[in-house]
Amino acid sequence: MILRTSRLDLREMTEDDLPALRAILQDAETMTAYEGAFDEEMVQAWLHRMRDRYRDDGFGMWAVVLRESGEMIGQCGPTVQHILDEDVLEVGYLFNRAHWHRGYATEAAAAVRDHVFRALGADRLFAQVRDMNVASMNVAIRLGMTVRGRFVKNYRGVDMPHLAFAIDAPPTGREHGVSAAPPERRRER
Numbered sequence: 001m002i003l004r005t006s007r008l009d010l011r012e013m014t015e016d017d018l019p020a021l022r023a024i025l026q027d028a029e030t031m032t033a034y035e036g037a038f039d040e041e042m043v044q045a046w047l048h049r050m051r052d053r054y055r056d057d058g059f060g061m062w063a064v065v066l067r068e069s070g071e072m073i074g075q076c077g078p079t080v081q082h083i084l085d086e087d088v089l090e091v092g093y094l095f096n097r098a099h100w101h102r103g104y105a106t107e108a109a110a111a112v113r114d115h116v117f118r119a120l121g122a123d124r125l126f127a128q129v130r131d132m133n134v135a136s137m138n139v140a141i142r143l144g145m146t147v148r149g150r151f152v153k154n155y156r157g158v159d160m161p162h163l164a165f166a167i168d169a170p171p172t173g174r175e176h177g178v179s180a181a182p183p184e185r186r187r188e189r
Contacts, residue, residue, distance in 0.1 A: 002062055004187070007027045010062040010076065010108060012054050013047060017063050020072035021047060023096055030145040035156045053079060061092050064108045066099070073099040076108035078116050083164050084149045089116055090101035090126040090183050093139060100135070106142045107182045112144055118170045124168050130151070131161040 003010040013021065024030055024047060025038040038046065053060030058161030062077040068152070081090040091112045093105045109127075116122045127140040145165035152159050 003108075003109050003115055004067075005111045005170070007067055007109075008045040008104060008108055009065045009067050010111065012077065013063045013066065013072075014051055015047070017072050018043070018047065018099055020063075020096070021075070024074065025095055027179075028099055030094070032111075033136070035135045035158050035160075040134075048076075061094070062097070064104065073104060074108065076105065076112055078120070078125070082094075082125065082129060083128055083153055083162075088124065088126045089120070090124050090128055091116070091143070092127075093136070105139045109139055109143055113167065122169060124166050128162050129165060131163055137163065137165070143167060 001011050022040075022043050025043045028037045031037050032187075050060040057080060059078050061075040061079060062075040063072045064076050065071065066073050070150070074093065076091070078089050078091055080087055082088075083090060091109050093109045095105050113125055115153040116125050122144075126148075127136070127143070127168045128138055128143055128151075129137055143165075145167045147163050148166045149164045151162055151164060153162050
């Protein structure tokens with residue numbers, strides 16, 4: 001277990017997650033922003049790429065499991081992506097269509113956002129969203145992100161316009177020599 005929210009557990013994906021991963025990546029409507037459903041080879045490559053990221057980076061898209069049922073309903077996590085001409089940390093989220101419109105993407109992505117700032121010490125977190133994907137834009141906005149630029153990503157032979165959403169890490173108070181300890185403790189010193 002990497003992260004836990006009120007309804008969800010996030011953990012590394014395994015080979016056992018392939019059926020749930022196929023249900024997401026091989027659904028044409030879910031994969032509209034990727035120019036259509038993945039074939040079996042692409043699903044296998046996706047899982048292997050995530051597992052390589054766990055090993056090499058210490059993170060990647062994690063399985064999102066609905067605690068109530070134990071079902072993997074999506075994936076969400078940080079990855080290194082090339083956005084606006086630099087390599088940055090990005091939060092990705094992709095859920096089984098049967099579980100859309102229940103707040104799971106926002107819940108999981110908010111946990112990832114907080115983890116990236118707290119545990120990884122990042123200064124900024126991005127979300128790359130295809131310019132026609134309104135649902136993903138809404139998740140980014142709910143995370144407190146704003147549009148920082150536009151770029152084109154070529155994927156599967158198609159030029160796809162994207163928006164670069166981002167949020168900066170909250171101030172810790174240390175930037176100006178102020179202690180991050182609670183006010184009561186600062187007065188005791």
